[in-house]
Amino acid sequence: MPVAPFAISARPGRGRLYEEAESTTRSPWQRDRDRVIHSSGFRRLQYKTQVFINHEGDFFRTRLTHSLEVAQVARSLARRLRLDEDITEAISLAHDLGHTPFGHAGEDALAAQMAPWGGFDHNTQAMRQVTLLERRYLDFNGLNLTWETLEGLAKHNGPVDRPDAWLSQYDSMHKLDLSQYASAEAQIAAMADDIAYHGHDLDDGIKAGLISLDDLETLPIVGEALENVRSYARSNQILSGEMEQRLRHEMVRRVINVLATDLLTTTENNLARLDPQTADDIRQASGPVVRFSPAIAEANGAIREFLFARLYRHWKLNRMAHKARETTSALFRILADDIELLPDEWRISARAAKTDSSKMRVVADYIASMTDRYAMEEHLRLTDLSIPG
Missing domain, CATH: 1.10.3210.10 (Hypothetical protein af1432)
Known part of the structure; x- marks a missing residue:
């Protein structure tokens, strides 16, 4: 797939501080x-x-x-x-x-x-x-x-x-x-x-046992992902001696998916409004182009605050x-x-x-x-x- 016009392009690039022959x-x-x-x-x-x-x-x-x-x-x-x-x-x-x-x-x-x-x-x-x-x-x-x-x-x-x-x-x-x-x-x-x-x-x-799954139930994005995973496990009668480990991994996977999906959607909307034609158009924009929506940015901040208070x-x-x-x-x-x-x-x-x-x-x-x-x-x-x- 060809890169977008606003992507970094090797030609013309700005080179290296010390000139070198390019790789073949x-x-x-x-x-x-x-x-x-x-x-x-x-x-x-x-x-x-x-x-x-x-x-x-x-x-x-x-x-x-x-x-x-x-x-x-x-x-x-x-x-x-x-x-x-x-x-x-x-x-x-x-x-x-x-x-x-x-x-x-x-x-x-x-x-x-x-x-x-x-x-x-x-x-x-x-x-x-x-x-x-x-x-x-x-x-x-x-x-x-x-x-x-x-x-x-x-x-x-x-x-x-x-x-x-x-x-x-x-x-x-x-x-x-x-x-x-x-x-x-x-x-x-x-x-x-x-x-x-x-x-x-x-x-x-x-x-590490420093936070539990129950601690996450009211946390934005994370709590919803955890509830969805638990509900899925119950409705499909998934029983396992490794249940907490599986719930943890599935919850984290879904949290990452929510954050990544929102980032992509918001960034695509920002790009449509800016309509950049070169990488320099991105550099010279009035703000970052790649970002979360306001709602997910707020939720992401709440996750950060939780990690500082309860883990770090x-x-x-x-x-x-x-x-x-x-x-x-x-x-x-x-x-x-x-x-x-x-x-x-x-x-x-x-x-x-x-x-x-x-x-x-x-x-x-x-x-x-x-x-x-x-x-x-x-x-x-x-x-x-x-x-x-």
């Missing part, structure tokens, strides 16, 4: 996706927290499985809207590359420690990862992704009106039109993120978050106080830094690169005399 077998967006998948940052997502710290269970989502689920939802949405599926997938797979160990608890701790030195934000860190920190190619640092993928990664949550110092500096070298909206493909990736994590966080929360702020997760913040903060304080404790390549970079701010940024980059497991082990190596350095 893949489009630029397929190449970007493949570079993300083969990156060290992407592999590390396997052992980075989504909601539950890695060692708490083998079957909870990690940042890697979350990113894969986002990419699946986003690609399906892009196909229906006749957008470019490959760049949608590339942005979806890359969107969480900047996350620290221990999820948002780790990010909060690192942001607090870096406050005097320019702060820390996982979206900016994702850009640093793909433009600077990946060291795989002889001719350049980073992955040298296309302008279109970088633009989508930088702006998938909307225009960046107040970029931080690093992103501003990068934009001065490689203009990303930060004040405009991103492409429809990037907007799809952002909304797929919402759809995926609401579905799988409900699933993991029930699986559950006392058991609060305890783990407290330990995660303490561990991350301690790692930063120790390494910032003595950069000679850094491993070789990081120590060399810190020594070469010309300012205290850039030196602290090396420490932050090192910590952000860690998996949950590595961060815990590194903390022990730096604080426990019985553990070899």
Whole structure:
């Protein structure tokens, strides 16, 4: 099926920061996706927290499985809207590359420690990862992704009106039109993120025993999906020792379907009104084109509030978050106080830094690169005399 006129097109694309010969077998967006998948940052997502710290269970989502689920939802949405599926997938797979160990608890701790030195934000860190920190190619640092993928990664949550110092500096070298909206493909990736994590966080929360199916009965969209599933099971006399598990999975599937269907319908109506003829028409629109209807947006907000109140702020997760913040903060304080404790390549970079701010940024980059497991082990190596350095 041909893509829509407002989809991102490889011709003319805006190229890469460092000029390369194009592939004879893949489009630029397929190449970007493949570079993300083969990156060290992407592999590390396997052992980075989504909601539950890695060692708490083998079957909870990690940042890697979350990113894969986002990419699946986003690609399906892009196909229906006749957008470019490959760049949608590339942005979806890359969107969480900047996350620290221990999820948002780790990010909060690192942001607090870096406050005097320019702060820390996982979206900016994702850009640093793909433009600077990946060291795989002889001719350049980073992955040298296309302008279109970088633009989508930088702006998938909307225009960046107040970029931080690093992103501003990068934009001065490689203009990303930060004040405009991103492409429809990037907007799809952002909304797929919402759809995926609401579905799988409900699933993991029930699986962990922190919320129950009964807790969801009055929740918009979710309660209705649960009642429909229970009614179907009763009327068809479906009995199984795995009934709660089956109800949970079917409920989550239906919730995702309601959100995705509404997003598609609303977006198609928005596109009909705007009648964009190019990708730039999407970028220059007065608001996001890809969005939920007002009613579903309100219901989606209620799901988010429920998850914060009943899952993300559950006392058991609060305890783990407290330990995660303490561990991350301690790692930063120790390494910032003595950069000679850094491993070789990081120590060399810190020594070469010309300012205290850039030196602290090396420490932050090192910590952000860690998996949950590595961060815990590194903390022990730096604080426990019985553990070899």
